[in-house]
């Protein structure tokens with residue numbers, strides 16, 4: 371079977387070195403926060419590149435996706451993977467295995483099941499469980515938490531983050547080399563920043579970085595594979611494809627779909643002259659069409675909102691993490707846009723209605739901080755604003 375994964379070993383090794391190394395200029399030992407847009411390869415990178423790179427250094431790596439089950443307490447999701455790690459690395463029976471009625475765990479690579487030291491996870495804090503795993507295994511532990519910002523939407527999630535911060539501080543304080551590494555990723559930079567950007571935030575002091583995008587090397591890798599599969603594609607123009615991949619937001623799925631559509635359209639045409647010459651142009655055109663269609667979609671959604679909803683969303687998009695829904699300036703802004711004064715209660719109702727749209731337009735943390743639900747909404751606003759086209763207008767019929 372062909373491997374669909376374009377590996378990024380250099381990037382993984384660099385981050386793994388930063389995480390485990392002792393550079394004075396790297397703060398990664400306090401936690402690495404990586405943001406990048408939806409569908410750009412964050413989860414694949416964490417699981418297929420960074421995890422093996424850290425494992426190769428002898429770390430136990432635990433991967434957790436907070437979106438896996440959004441109804442479950444994030445602390446439970448973390449506890450589950452720690453329990454599994456006890457079973458896998460030490461052969462220790464845990465409460466979860468017991469409650470499933472498993473009397474013997476046959477994990478390849480572990481000598482025997484340690485019946486005597488059955489653990490009760492209910493009685494252990496996250497910090498204790500992690501410290502115990504480290505002590506018993508003699509290995510250092512890295513937790514890779516995907517969609518970490520989701521923890522901010524519930525009290526339980528916030529508590530889990532604070533527990534992790536405390537575990538990190540306990541396990542790393544007295545040692546030269548850290549024994550617990552935390553890597554958190556998310557598809558929304560502003561939301562992830564809320565884990566780090568105020569004294570009340572659990573990881574205050576850390577910074578959110580952008581995960582390097584797949585970029586040109588991924589396009590080169592695709593071109594080589596496509597040319598092996600379909601030698602007729604030897605005339606592909608890489609520069610046009612780089613631009614198309616960029617227009618498509620560095621999203622592999624959209625890029626490959628555009629190539630597939632371009633090939634299909636061109637081979638279906640009767641005038642078959644040199645269709646392979648035209649593939650790259652067609653991919654570029656499809657990418658531009660898609661980008662325009664996305665923008666039109668955002669504009670249509672915005673224009674369907676009532677005037678106060680529009681004003682509230684506009685204010686948020688304009689203010690970013692500084693957004694205050696009800697301060698004097700905000701109330702004056704709304705008034706200027708709808709032509710009359712409004713009340714905080716009405717604004718609150720609009721914030722709720724924006725959250726309840728399908729798809730939702732707003733995200734709210736447990737501490738009542740707001741962000742656009744999806745980063746692409748913010749990107750669209752920035753683009754239109756910079757192009758002098760904000761606010762969107764109803765187009766003439």
Ligand SMILES: Nc1ncnc2c1ncn2[C@@H]1O[C@H](COP(=O)(O)OP(=O)(O)OP(=O)(O)O)[C@@H](O)[C@H]1O
Pocket residue numbers: 374375376377406407408409410411412413414415557621622623
């Ligand atoms: N390194 C890669 N090589 C090849 N394809 C990739 C790679 N990374 C991502 N992809 C493709 O892009 C898709 C999205 O990747 P992934 O799920 O990692 O993105 P994500 O940024 O975590 O998305 P989301 O924000 O929705 O969680 C994958 O299903 C895969 O098809």
Ligand SMILES: [Mg+2]
Pocket residue numbers: 412413414516
């Ligand atoms: Mg993901």
